[in-house]
Amino acid sequence: MKTLILTTAAAALFASGAFAQDVVRMGTEGAYPPYNFINDDGEVDGFERKLGDALCARAELTCEWVTNDWDSIIPNLLSGNYDTIIAGMSITDERDKTIDFTQDYYPPTESAYAALSDSVDVETGVVAAQTGTIQAGYVAGTAAELVEFATLDDTISAVKNGEADAVFADSDALVPFVEEQDFVWVGEGVPLGGGIGIGLRESDTELKEKFNAAITSMKEDGSLNALLVEYFGDAVTTY
Structure with missing residues (x-):
């Protein structure tokens, strides 16, 4: 810590x-x-x-x-x-x-998936989420493989370097990565919390x-x- x-x-x-x-x-x-x-x-x-x-x-x-x-x-x-x-x-x-x-x-509000390609399968692929969040808990209950990281930035880096297919987080927190970087929205938003x-x-x-x-x-x-x-x-x- x-x-x-x-x-x-x-x-x-x-x-x-x-x-x-x-x-x-x-x-x-x-x-x-x-x-x-x-x-x-x-x-x-x-x-x-x-x-x-x-x-x-x-x-x-x-x-x-x-x-x-x-x-x-x-x-x-x-x-x-x-x-x-x-x-x-x-x-x-x-x-x-x-x-x-x-x-x-x-x-x-909604949580959302973002990835580098809209062809990513978030239902069965590898999904990054921040440790201890409601998003991590949600992914853990799906057929996807959950990989957890300490910060949002770490989850973004995991997608960029190929450790994960997509990131799942608060949609508002992901907006800058979609608008300013190469990320795209994948699938539908998920109401949580x-x-x-x-x-x-x-x-x-x-x-x-x-x-x-x-x-x-x-x-x-x-x-x-x-x-x-x-x-x-x-x-x-x-x-």
């Missing part, structure tokens, strides 16, 4: 479930554009960075951003290394057994209420829709 990267100092903030000076450590992956990524200045950036900062401002909280590898992002939330997960994480019944979620801030929400420890009910109220206010005044269009284009599903 990579060492946790703190964008600002956040020592001694977590103690017995209390938030010192209303500081909330926002855990993200930093490797799933346009949801979240690390920019040229080494800072967390993307849709979820801008959204998270806006939500914290409305909830009168101070955000501090932490990055963590996807495959250990839930265990490190539970261990107290940060206070939320805001990392393109779909709300699922299985995850809800371990952590809690706010309401969705990104509507339920119940939208994307902020993950929290089940004990942090007060924090959940604050974020839910902030998300609701952004839905009501249209600012969340504006962010969705800014990062995902006019075709994105909005509230």
Whole structure:
């Protein structure tokens, strides 16, 4: 596991479930554009960075951003290394057994297959997906051979170098590879998950209420829709 990267100092903030000076450590992956990524200045950036900062401002909280590898992002939330997960994480019944979620801030959407040729057989071929995602779980239940990788970029590289025939991921995350590289859509989209929400420890009910109220206010005044269009284009599903 990579060492946790703190964008600002956040020592001694977590103690017995209390938030010192209303500081909330926002855990993200930093490797799933346009949801979240690390920019040229080494800072967390993307849709979820801008959204998270806006939500914290409305909830009168101070955000501090932490990055963590996807495959250990839930265990490190539970261990107290940060206070939320805001990392393109779909709300699922299985995850809800371990952590809690706010309401969705990104509507339920489709996952999709992309490959270097539209003749690829995604039903029985080799399909790459990111480890620990609902996409990996879906492929595992099909006749295709699943190969898992740590990041979205790794799944793309696997297709390019011939380790996999196709990649299966959130359709919005694959758009840049289809529009700017040699990838093409293959087959039909697959609806998965119940939208994307902020993950929290089940004990942090007060924090959940604050974020839910902030998300609701952004839905009501249209600012969340504006962010969705800014990062995902006019075709994105909005509230």
